Amino acid sequence: MEEEHTDTRCWESVLSCLLLACVYVGSLYVWRSSLPRDHPSVIKRRCASVLLVSALSPAVMKAWIHWADVKVDVSVWELMGIRLEGLIPAALLPLLLTMVFYLGPLVHSAFDNPSSFTGELQSALDVQSWRQCVRDAVWLRNQVVAPVTEELVFRGAMLPMLVPCTGPTAAIFTAPLFFGVAHFHHIIEQRRLHKDSMRVILLVSGMQFLYTTVFGAFTAFIFMRTGHVVGPVLCHSFCNSQGLPDISAALQHPQKSALLLSYVMGLLLFLVLLFPLTDPFFYGVAPVCSLAPPPDSVCQIQ
Secondary structure: OHHHHHHHHHHHHHHHHHHHHHHHHHHOOOOOOOOOOOOHHHHHHHHHHHHHHHHHHHHHHHHHHHHOOOOOOOOHHHHOOOOOOOHHHHHHHHHHHHHHHOHHHHHHHHHHOHHHHHHHHHHOOOHHHHHHHHHOHHHHHHHHHHHHHHHHHHHHHHHHHHHHHHOHHHHHHHHHHHHHHHHHHHHHHHHHHOOOOHHHHHHHHHHHHHHHHHHHHHHHHHHHHHOOOHHHHHHHHHHHHHOOOOHHHHHOOOOHHHHHHHHHHHHHHHHHHOOHHHOHHHOOOOHHHHHOOOOOHHHHOO
């Protein structure tokens, strides 16, 4: 009887996640338009849609708790990683960890254009520069709306629903599959604009599925370890600003040896610091871990 109840709960969890993913992607296409995705009017409408879906995700969580008969001692907001305990380290340490991983690309940028690199650092402290960014619809979508809404829906809402069924470790690798598949909707956009052949579109979409799934697993790990959604949001925003590391360009660079060393150092430091910088000691016990069946190893590893 208990096994049957667990199977039912798992189906309810998976279907709830699938529903959220479909509604999130579907909301982008509620607005019919022949304009490209980067047109300001398209961006504004789509941002409004995904913000609405994100606002409704706590209600989906509430419904899932009722349907799956899950006993919880914390609020839905806490389960979704919205809480005050450990907030400052949760905002800073995962972002620092991500920047360490990007050591190679950052050094690459400094080598190629030192004045631009220092200019970007200065603009980060310039109020006028931030005002210009806020007026840019593409910047707002890529750096604010997409990270906030995607992390709330695909990490904050989905992980708590998957953890009672799969356990925290499996949930870290399951939730990103919904995130990766959700990005296949770009095929529709590319086909509509007739930019490339179907073969090229599928190849690019496959690559995008791969790196969004890997990135999703990383932010899911951050969420499970810290119990906060702010870290994944900031890491997501930073990665959107940097793009994928261009290792092929580093291999052809005049300073190839120094650049490759920085890439390797960044990766090694990232692996060394991955668990220390996400140690629950800094953040308190993650509320989502209260849903985990024993042993909840990801939540407890020091």
